[in-house]
Amino acid sequence: MKAPQNRRVFVVGYSAVTPLGSTFNKTWQAAVAGKAGFRRVSRCETDSRSNVVGEIPDWDPTQFSYVSRKEASIWDAAYVFLTMEACKEALAHAGLEMDRQTGPRTACLIGSALNGTDSYRIAMDNYVNRGPFKVSPYLLPNVCANLPAGKAGMLLGFTGPIFSPQGACASGNHALAIGARMIRDGDCDFVLAGGVETCLIPEIIQGFSNMLATIKVGPKDRAHADPTQASRPFSLDRKGFVLSEGAAVLVLAAEDTIKALGLQPKAEIGGIGWTSDAKHFTRPNTETIVRAIHEAIADAEISPQDIGSINAHGTSTPTGDATEVECLRQVFGKGIGRIPITANKSQIGHSLGASAAIEAALSIEAMSRSILLPTVNHIPDPAFDDLDVVPNQARNHVYETVLSNSFGFGGTNCCIVFKGI
Numbered sequence: 073m074k075a076p077q078n079r080r081v082f083v084v085g086y087s088a089v090t091p092l093g094s095t096f097n098k099t100w101q102a103a104v105a106g107k108a109g110f111r112r113v114s115r116c117e118t119d120s121r122s123n124v125v126g127e128i129p130d131w132d133p134t135q136f137s138y139v140s141r142k143e144a145s146i147w148d149a150a151y152v153f154l155t156m157e158a159c160k161e162a163l164a165h166a167g168l169e170m171d172r173q174t175g176p177r178t179a180c181l182i183g184s185a186l187n188g189t190d191s192y193r194i195a196m197d198n199y200v201n202r203g204p205f206k207v208s209p210y211l212l213p214n215v216c217a218n219l220p221a222g223k224a225g226m227l228l229g230f231t232g233p234i235f236s237p238q239g240a241c242a243s244g245n246h247a248l249a250i251g252a253r254m255i256r257d258g259d260c261d262f263v264l265a266g267g268v269e270t271c272l273i274p275e276i277i278q279g280f281s282n283m284l285a286t287i288k289v290g291p292k293d294r295a296h297a298d299p300t301q302a303s304r305p306f307s308l309d310r311k312g313f314v315l316s317e318g319a320a321v322l323v324l325a326a327e328d329t330i331k332a333l334g335l336q337p338k339a340e341i342g343g344i345g346w347t348s349d350a351k352h353f354t355r356p357n358t359e360t361i362v363r364a365i366h367e368a369i370a371d372a373e374i375s376p377q378d379i380g381s382i383n384a385h386g387t388s389t390p391t392g393d394a395t396e397v398e399c400l401r402q403v404f405g406k407g408i409g410r411i412p413i414t415a416n417k418s419q420i421g422h423s424l425g426a427s428a429a430i431e432a433a434l435s436i437e438a439m440s441r442s443i444l445l446p447t448v449n450h451i452p453d454p455a456f457d458d459l460d461v462v463p464n465q466a467r468n469h470v471y472e473t474v475l476s477n478s479f480g481f482g483g484t485n486c487c488i489v490f491k492g493i
Contacts, residue, residue: 076257076258079256079258079327080326081252081255082324082325082327082330082337082338082493083337083340083432084168084325084330085163085165085168085338086162086320086321086433086437087159087162087165087320087321088100089318090126090318090423091109091110091128091421092107092108093109094129094130094131096161096165100434106446108300108301108448109129109316109420110125110126110314111124111127111299111300112124114127120278120281120288121281122289122312124299125314126315126421127272127317128318131154133150133153136153138227147210147223148210149188149190149191149214149215149270150270151269152220154317154319156220156223158266158320159264159321160224167334167336168262168335170229170230174333175229175231176230178232178262179234179251180221180224180230180264181235181250181263181265182265182266182267183238183243183268184267185238186276186425188215189276190273191211195207220236220268222234224264232263233260240424240480240481241422242428242478243267243480244267244428245428245478245486247266247429248341248428248429249341249346249488251263252324252341261326262329264321264324265321265429266321266322266426267319267320267425267426267429269316269317269318269425269427271423276315277315283354285313285389287313287314287388293311303388303417303449304448304450304451305386305393305447305461306384306386306393306397306450306453307388307450307451308451308452310453311388312389313388313389313421314421314422315424316420316422318420320433321429322429338436338440338493339490339493340490340491342371342491343369343372343374343489344488345364345369345486345487346485346487347361347363347364347485349483349484350483353481353482355391356391356483361396361479365475365487367487369403371489374489378473379404380472381412381413381435381438381439381469381473382411382412382474382476383431384415384477385477385479386414386415386416386447388415388417388418394455396477408459409460412471413459413460414438414445415447415461416430416434416445418447419445428476431478435490436490439473440492442470443466443467443468444467444468446462447462449464450464471492474489475488476489
């Protein structure tokens with residue numbers, strides 16, 4: 073194999089579709105305003121007490137010119153059109169046109185934890201209630217993990233590698249990390265990297281509820297009257313995460329192509345750290361998480377004291393938040409109190425394979441604007457009194473690096489350091 077080219081890799085554009093808004097701009101404005109995008113589920117019917125979720129507002133793929141009635145019928149896995157639109161918006165934000173030169177040198181890596189489970193549910197309902205010949209012949213493409221990236225390529229014209237990094241809730245960071253390595257080594261010049269999740273179906277909602285992962289909103293809970301208060305990472309009364317749908321795509325580019333095409337870099341992929349726990353399928357392993365954070369910082373060729381902000385995995389579960397704090401204390405020592413920590417899931421919930429990509433886009437935008445996004449719904453926990461979690465309101469702050477943490481089922485960890493421009 074050819075020797076790697078060791079090119080620097082930059083983020084030149086991004087998109088996000090979240091419970092805060094159907095575009096990145098809408099999401100950003102709501103995030104800065106300290107809003108949270110939660111409500112009782114309307115996508116489906118469920119008897120679960122974990123019925124507060126994050127739904128994308130005003131999301132209707134049939135409004136897009138490329139979604140005909142036939143297309144809408146064939147592609148009944150919602151992550152397909154969500155990915156296509158997120159890729160389209162990301163390229164537009166980057167100002168990168170797909171043509172005979174750029175298209176073949178552009179890859180698309182979109183991670184997802186659950187893929188087309190909604191399409192499978194429709195097929196199973198047809199099979200049971202209408203008979204085996206009513207199962208769509210498009211079922212298999214709909215649940216194929218790389219299909220959304222493939223459909224995006226058909227729409228937008230890129231022909232580089234497409235695949236779906238499967239890292240559970242760390243999938244978005246894995247996509248960014250692998251994409252950065254591909255550009256660094258010269259396999260491609262551009263990568264559309266991110267994650268997508270459309271998980272709001274009864275079985276998934278109930279499954280997470282039964283495993284005691286998501287919040288159950290009872291009559292005495294403060295989210296009963298106000299569902300927007302359901303997700304509260306690092307808060308004294310955190311009870312579990314809020315399941316959400318969403319997507320984000322970041323456009324990565326090699327340094328030499330940025331100059332040649334006049335693109336505007338937003339941040340640099342500074343360092344990557346990835347490990348696995350080899351311990352338990354859901355309970356995090358402090359030792360291997362600490363190692364992933366150290367590896368990301370070392371790969372960025374900086375020291376822990378150089379980190380200016382942390383975007384926490386911050387799911388709002390009692391054990392998960394406590395374990396992440398323990399890891400951060402081990403890495404940063406007494407200096408942890410000077411590093412602002414933001415938990416975006418307090419506003420957008422946990423969109424599984426999409427979460428890390430959404431958080432990366434928000435982190436980069438916040439750093440470029442010298443803003444810290446808030447951790448909303450926060451009631452101080454004495455166990456975390458040494459932390460600055462940017463409680464409840466965004467604030468101005470100048471910083472040049474962000475550490476973004478992401479961990480997933482199966483014991484998969486991926487941490488990335490973004491450097492400002």
